[in-house]
Amino acid sequence: MPADAAVEKALEGAERAVLAAVRQGDYEAAAKLLMATMREAFSLTLRGLGELREVVSEQGKQIGQLADGLEALREQVSELAAGLDGLRAEVSELTRDVARLVRVAMKHEGDIGRLEGIMTELRTRPFLRDWFERRAPEYDVVFWDGMGADVVIEGRGVLAAVDVVVKPKPGDVDQFKKGMGAIKTRWGRKPDLLVIYSQLGVVPENVARYAAERGVRIVRGPRELRELLDRLAEEREGRAGRASEG
Numbered sequence: 001m002p003a004d005a006a007v008e009k010a011l012e013g014a015e016r017a018v019l020a021a022v023r024q025g026d027y028e029a030a031a032k033l034l035m036a037t038m039r040e041a042f043s044l045t046l047r048g049l050g051e052l053r054e055v056v057s058e059q060g061k062q063i064g065q066l067a068d069g070l071e072a073l074r075e076q077v078s079e080l081a082a083g084l085d086g087l088r089a090e091v092s093e094l095t096r097d098v099a100r101l102v103r104v105a106m107k108h109e110g111d112i113g114r115l116e117g118i119m120t121e122l123r124t125r126p127f128l129r130d131w132f133e134r135r136a137p138e139y140d141v142v143f144w145d146g147m148g149a150d151v152v153i154e155g156r157g158v159l160a161a162v163d164v165v166v167k168p169k170p171g172d173v174d175q176f177k178k179g180m181g182a183i184k185t186r187w188g189r190k191p192d193l194l195v196i197y198s199q200l201g202v203v204p205e206n207v208a209r210y211a212a213e214r215g216v217r218i219v220r221g222p223r224e225l226r227e228l229l230d231r232l233a234e235e236r237e238g239r240a241g242r243a244s245e246g
Contacts, residue, residue: 120164120165120166120199121150121164123199124150124164124197124199125141125143125150125151125164127222128141128151128153128162128197128222128225129141129143129151131222132153132222132226135222135223135226136155136226136229138155138156139153139154139155139156139226139229140153140154140155141153142154144161144183146179146182146183146186147178147179147182148161148163148176148178148179148180148181148182148183149161149162149163149176149179149183149191150162150163150164150197151164152183152187152191153225153229155229155233156229156230156233156237157233157236157237158192158193158229158232158233158236159187159189159190159191159192159193160191160192160193160194160195160225160228160229161176161179161180161183161191161193161194161195162195162196162197162225163176163195163196163197164197164199165196165197165198165199166198166199166200167198167199167200167202167204168196168198168203168204168207168211168218169204169207170206170207170210172196172207173196173207173210173211173214173216174214176194176196176216177194177214177215177216180194192232193217193228193229193232194215194216194217195216195217195218195219195225195228196211196216196217196218196219197218197219197225198218198219198220201220201221202220203218203220
């Protein structure tokens with residue numbers, strides 16, 4: 001029972017007992033009852049105060065723990081804020097680095113394109129030679145080290161100049177055509193077939209039309225290149241056969 005309820009109950013009982021003693025004229029008993037009741041009520045009150053003190057103390061401890069937790073949380077938030085500031089600074093620095101690299105790449109875009117073209121040529125030339133050695137040994141693939149082509153293919157009476165590019169552009173067609181004189185001078189004859197080899201296998205329509213107008217064929221792989229060579233060789237062999245019959 002709570003202390004205040006116990007005190008109230010004790011006072012009610014004492015009140016009835018004191019009134020009964022007074023009615024009987026026993027004032028001494030009434031006084032003793034009153035003193036005993038006061039002592040009991042005071043004792044109950046002290047006990048209630050002790051319990052209240054314990055509750056307050058426990059709540060004080062909990063409040064202290066909450067305060068400690070709040071302080072720790074405040075420290076964590078502060079650390080996170082500091083870390084976020086550091087991360088923001090790193091992102092800002094990275095953004096500047098990327099922008100600087102983009103500017104450098106744009107400045108040297110032409111050099112990068114030329115380097116890519118050279119690497120494509122160096123990879124594709126041995127590939128074509130190996131492919132023709134295995135699949136079409138009647139054709140010889142020669143690495144060309146001069147102007148006008150990357151490889152020269154000869155066989156079955158046909159001579160083809162082949163220029164290897166990553167993705168053909170109209171400028172590739174013009175440059176290729178300009179080099180035919182050098183091939184004629186060094187090889188001793190003009191190429192019968194002018195071919196641009198698209199290493200990516202991509203041929204824009206406008207480039208294909210422009211190349212056809214300039215007498216240049218564009219292929220996407222070695223099989224298509226061999227088909228061009230075979231078709232031209234068969235046409236020449238057919239004309240030669242008809243001429244001999246006539």
